[in-house]
Amino acid sequence: MVMQLSVFLACSLDGYIADRDGRLDWLESAAATDEDYGFDAFLDTVDALAMGRGTYDHIAHLDPLPFGDRPVFVFTHRPPSPRPGVTFWSVSPRQARWRWDQMGLGRVYVDGGQLISAFLDESLIDDLTITVVPRLLGTGRPLFHPIGRSATLRLDAVQPFPSGLVNLTYSRV
């Protein structure tokens, strides 16, 4: 089995995943409440989740975390108090991938703009589904941070939704 690192994320047309205060109301107001934009089907294929500390802090108050019994890996240099099912670690993207492979994980969902960009900078992301939201935020927290590496992608699927959001799915060539 070949390990797969995947991205599944919504962003505004101008490339922001949150406003500059980290808020998501613009996304919630744009999305239809009866549509999950393929997220549950995607999550069903995922063995574990990876996120940066900022993303974790946003959801840390949820108990349980909304990922079933999937292990969660939080990349941080300042680990908070331990939590069952959550690994706080300070490893490089390449080390992380190696450890996940050793653990027998098939597909890991990498979340958060900074962490995704760090993995992209090591060419470690295998596929991306970007939900393009029909908003221009003007400013905010970017999905893609500048990195030193370029990549050619293959377009695998395009799915527009009645609410005007569009899923674009790519894999690395």
Place this chain on the structure above:
Amino acid sequence: MVMQLSVFLACSLDGYIADRDGRLDWLESAAATDEDYGFDAFLDTVDALAMGRGTYDHIAHLDPLPFGDRPVFVFTHRPPSPRPGVTFWSVSPRQARWRWDQMGLGRVYVDGGQLISAFLDESLIDDLTITVVPRLLGTGRPLFHPIGRSATLRLDAVQPFPSGLVNLTYSRV
């Protein structure tokens, strides 16, 4: 007749319209040579073109400019020697729109990341077609520069092409 200011532009999935040297080879290598991605049909609906000085300098060596007899407006504070059919001016987006309206122009094509962002910052763009190219450039010249204004868009059309490029067409709500 209501004036319409339009954007029609290709960018990488990570939001760049050119690499950091201003080069477009990544775009030319991604695009099919026998496909114009709707550009000619769009240009047929356009009465005039607007661009920043950087964009103009990229195409200034072309004689004639590839826009038929449409007038071209170049936004610059340091006008070069005069050229028939080209207006070099230093006006605000709002002033420009007012003058175009006075001239009886129906649809003006606004080109270039900085100029587009300046018009967006005044809520003066009516529709956008973004051709999303299946590349991650990592860094380069952004399509959307940070601005202080957000906008809600309506998705009007989605058109994927066999080469993996996707046209997303939006209008301002």
